[in-house]
Amino acid sequence: MGLTLTEKILKAHIVDGEFVKGQEIGIRIDQTLTQDATGTMAYLEFEAMGVPRVKTERSVAYIDHNTLQSGFENADDHRFIGSVAKKHGIYFSRPGNGICHQVHLERFGAPGKTLIGSDSHTPTGGGIGMIAIGAGGLDVAVAMGGGAYYITYPKIVKVELTGKLSPWVSAKDVILEVLRWLSVKGGVGKVIEYCGEGVKTLSVPERATITNMGAELGATTSIFPSDETTRQFLKAQKREEVYVPLSADEDAVYDEVVEINLSELVPLAACPHSPDNVKTIAEIGAMKIDQVCIGSCTNSSLMDMMKVAHILKGKTVHPDVSLAIAPGSKQVLNMLAQNGALAIMIDAGARILESACGPCIGMGQSPNSKGISLRTFNRNFEGRSGTKDGQVYLVSPELAAVSALTGVLTDPRTLGDEFVFEMPSEFVINDNMIVPPAAEEEMDSVEVLRGPNIKPFPKTAPLMDTIDCGCSLKVGDNITTDHVMPAGAKILPLRSNIPAISNYCFTVCDENFPERAKSMGESIIVGGSNYGQGSSREHAALAPLYLGVKAVLVKSFARIHRANLINAGILPLTFVNENDYDSISQGDELVIADVRKAVTEGVTELTIVNKTNGRSIPVLCELSGRTKDIILAGGLLDYTRESLK
Ligand code: MIC
Numbered sequence: 255m256g257l258t259l260t261e262k263i264l265k266a267h268i269v270d271g272e273f274v275k276g277q278e279i280g281i282r283i284d285q286t287l288t289q290d291a292t293g294t295m296a297y298l299e300f301e302a303m304g305v306p307r308v309k310t311e312r313s314v315a316y317i318d319h320n321t322l323q324s325g326f327e328n329a330d331d332h333r334f335i336g337s338v339a340k341k342h343g344i345y346f347s348r349p350g351n352g353i354c355h356q357v358h359l360e361r362f363g364a365p366g367k368t369l370i371g372s373d374s375h376t377p378t379g380g381g382i383g384m385i386a387i388g389a390g391g392l393d394v395a396v397a398m399g400g401g402a403y404y405i406t407y408p409k410i411v412k413v414e415l416t417g418k419l420s421p422w423v424s425a426k427d428v429i430l431e432v433l434r435w436l437s438v439k440g441g442v443g444k445v446i447e448y449c450g451e452g453v454k455t456l457s458v459p460e461r462a463t464i465t466n467m468g469a470e471l472g473a474t475t476s477i478f479p480s481d482e483t484t485r486q487f488l489k490a491q492k493r494e495e496v497y498v499p500l501s502a503d504e505d506a507v508y509d510e511v512v513e514i515n516l517s518e519l520v521p522l523a524a525c526p527h528s529p530d531n532v533k534t535i536a537e538i539g540a541m542k543i544d545q546v547c548i549g550s551c552t553n554s555s556l557m558d559m560m561k562v563a564h565i566l567k568g569k570t571v572h573p574d575v576s577l578a579i580a581p582g583s584k585q586v587l588n589m590l591a592q593n594g595a596l597a598i599m600i601d602a603g604a605r606i607l608e609s610a611c612g613p614c615i616g617m618g619q620s621p622n623s624k625g626i627s628l629r630t631f632n633r634n635f636e637g638r639s640g641t642k643d644g645q646v647y648l649v650s651p652e653l654a655a656v657s658a659l660t661g662v663l664t665d666p667r668t669l670g671d672e673f674v675f676e677m678p679s680e681f682v683i684n685d686n687m688i689v690p691p692a693a694e695e696e697m698d699s700v701e702v703l704r705g706p707n708i709k710p711f712p713k714t715a716p717l718m719d720t721i722d723c724g725c726s727l728k729v730g731d732n733i734t735t736d737h738v739m740p741a742g743a744k745i746l747p748l749r750s751n752i753p754a755i756s757n758y759c760f761t762v763c764d765e766n767f768p769e770r771a772k773s774m775g776e777s778i779i780v781g782g783s784n785y786g787q788g789s790s791r792e793h794a795a796l797a798p799l800y801l802g803v804k805a806v807l808v809k810s811f812a813r814i815h816r817a818n819l820i821n822a823g824i825l826p827l828t829f830v831n832e833n834d835y836d837s838i839s840q841g842d843e844l845v846i847a848d849v850r851k852a853v854t855e856g857v858t859e860l861t862i863v864n865k866t867n868g869r870s871i872p873v874l875c876e877l878s879g880r881t882k883d884i885i886l887a888g889g890l891l892d893y894t895r896e897s898l899k
């Protein structure tokens with residue numbers, strides 16, 4: 255029986271477990287990446303493990319999220335990451351060099367390799383045939399130390415692409431179509447593998463847009479084959495030597511198959527406030543807009559930017575619209591500067607931002623009250639833009655650019671003749687903003703520079719014998735990590751300071767949660783389905799840990815967040831009967847008797863007694879050998895320390 259591409263790469267990397275769907279497997283990790291908002295914690299954790307030098311083939315630390323220095327905090331964090339990277343064998347991409355996923359694709363990614371990154375959009379690397387997965391910082395720290403990364407052996411979905419995109423229909427519309435079909439939870443436990451004749455019609459940046467935003471499906475990752483297009487891209491990046499051709503076998507067997515005819519796609523938009531709330535432009539109509547933001551790791555390649563410049567050429571941004579453009583990397587920005595496209599954008603009235611995440615993570619450019627903002631980004635969760643009632647629509651760069659000119663949502667197909675962008679045969683290459691690590695013999699003399707904002711990892715404790723405490727919060731379905739641990743210019747500088755950032759935990763849902771949880775001492779959170787979707791930020795588990803949360807009981811979890819809870823030593827539980835969600839209210843007193851004994855014995859069905867109303871609620875506690883030991887130890891850090899003894 256033939257193999258899928260995913261299976262081929264996983265098979266070449268498996269170090270623990272067996273190839274059985276739904277079971278946990280450990281894979282060897284070739285490359286890691288971190289960004290600054292998750293990186294400080296990841297490197298503090300790495301230091302705590304006591305491994306002197308990373309054991310991966312390549313590890314890179316990027317600065318791209320917290321690039322607004324409105325106080326000493328972010329600047330201190332950058333210095334810490336730069337120095338820790340130098341000491342421990344990690345390449346350091348300096349602020350200004352670009353968004354981690356864009357730069358990694360350009361300069362480091364390689365087909366057939368495994369990559370984990372402390373950022374949920376790490377699957378961007380799937381655009382060149384990598385198995386690239388988003389993970390919590392602690393998982394990345396363990397991988398840097400040479401440890402395996404554990405995933406549930408995924409179901410593999412084949413998306414057979416046929417046809418060819420029509421003029422002005424974009425790769426963004428492909429992934430929006432997939433989101434419309436699968437929804438934000440439809441990808442959980444799955445790898446999305448793209449195949450078929452249509453693949454050949456898509457360039458590497460287009461493929462990367464699709465795999466990047468596969469994160470919004472909740473998928474483990476997404477992947478394209480590595481083919482002649484991949485080779486050309488790597489050659490133009492002067493890295494042809496890492497190219498290997500890779501594809502699924504003809505007779506590979508998939509768990510699900512779906513066909514998308516690219517020729518039939520039309521321009522789409524994800525409406526507020528979810529990436530799967532997808533409608534056609536015709537359905538939405540000519541809505542008046544206030545802001546347009548072009549960039550983010552999904553759509554900031556040279557190709558995207560050149561299309562935008564073509565549309566803006568000789569025109570002026572509509573007087574009622576603010577247009578911001580952030581090219582994805584120094585390479586992209588440099589090439590735009592050299593070929594004149596940057597001047598076209600400036601001339602049209604675009605506000606050019608530095609090559610970083612910027613508005614995507616609420617770092618500036620928040621829309622006006624109730625403002626309608628078209629963004630080429632990947633997430634439009636409520637409040638993420640920094641404006642609580644901002645209305646964010648996710649669209650293609652083409653659609654964004656033409657609408658910035660007209661002031662209303664505009665179908666880019668009205669632009670007429672197709673613009674064909676030829677991928678360059680040589681990109682401008684200058685890696686002077688990537689600092690290599692110190693040589694092994696100089697490592698010891700490198701001093702790690704720590705600012706006062708950097709506080710140690712919160713205290714953990716082994717799993718209690720019995721959990722007996724109140725429900726400090728009850729929330730509904732599709733809670734994102736932006737709800738649990740909001741981002742934005744005010745809160746992001748506290749990413750290295752768990753005690754301080756905890757004061758913002760869940761404040762989007764309930765301002766009083768942090769105080770209440772603290773005063774309760776220990777507590778349980780109750781939620782609905784797809785709990786913890788979105789970002790990989792482990793702060794969404796570390797803040798609850800700091801606030802005394804012992805267990806989270808929900809209808810279902812998003813993958814990375816569940817892993818982060820386990821890593822933090824918080825017990826993840828799911829309802830056996832979803833209707834039991836209604837039998838717990840905020841403030842109820844809950845008991846899980848002899849929980850430590852049950853987990854030790856591998857019991858998967860536990861009972862929670864609601865002392866307030868007398869109900870007994872069956873719950874699932876599905877932990878495998880390794881995750882069970884992590885929970886018993888009080889989290890991955892304690893578990894790793896114990897296993898290193
Ligand atoms: C995001 O897009 O939400 C982020 C910011 O990149 C996060 C990481 C973080 O919270 O630092 C992600 O996607 O993992």
Ligand code: SF4
Nearest residue numbers: 375550551611614615
């Ligand atoms: Fe940065 Fe936005 Fe991409 Fe997250 S989704 S890595 S914040 S650009």
